[in-house]
Amino acid sequence: xxxxxxxxxxxxxxxxxxxxxxxxxxxxxxxxxxxxxxxxxxxxxxxxxxxxxxxxxxxxxxxxxxxxxxxxxxxxxxxxxxxxxxxxxxxxxxxxxxxxxxxxxxxxxxxxxxxxxxxxxxxxxxxxxxxxxxxxxxxxxxxxxxxx
Numbered sequence: 001x002x003x004x005x006x007x008x009x010x011x012x013x014x015x016x017x018x019x020x021x022x023x024x025x026x027x028x029x030x031x032x033x034x035x036x037x038x039x040x041x042x043x044x045x046x047x048x049x050x051x052x053x054x055x056x057x058x059x060x061x062x063x064x065x066x067x068x069x070x071x072x073x074x075x076x077x078x079x080x081x082x083x084x085x086x087x088x089x090x091x092x093x094x095x096x097x098x099x100x101x102x103x104x105x106x107x108x109x110x111x112x113x114x115x116x117x118x119x120x121x122x123x124x125x126x127x128x129x130x131x132x133x134x135x136x137x138x139x140x141x142x143x144x145x146x147x148x
Contacts, residue, residue: 024117032106037070045096046104053092
């Protein structure tokens with residue numbers, strides 16, 4: 001086995017797969033006026049409205065340099081609002097607006113539409129999600145050990 005062949009790398013098929021899967025989301029998200037990163041933010045906020053920017057970044061694995069302009073655009077579009085915490089002025093909380101909450105109803109069809117677009121069964125989808133989630137958890141543990 002040649003170690004430096006592209007076909008023998010772990011990173012490339014994961015990178016290419018991520019890009020291909022994301023490309024299946026784009027036309028579906030375009031119908032409700034969201035970009036893929038904005039959709040990820042909305043998913044978190046639909047689960048937990050009023051989350052700190054720091055926690056949002058942690059959940060999405062995004063740094064503040066990436067997240068801040070994204071949130072600014074979403075605020076300009078009036079789907080979220082940023083508000084300083086009353087308990088700690090240094091903390092900025094992100095809340096859904098009424099428009100942001102209403103987008104949830106339109107977004108309900110997205111997972112099924114993407115599954116169909118990718119031509120995957122529920123079992124295949126769950127296997128892929130489980131494997132990817134397990135790998136992410138393992139990498140988080142490794143990073144945690146390295147940072148201590």
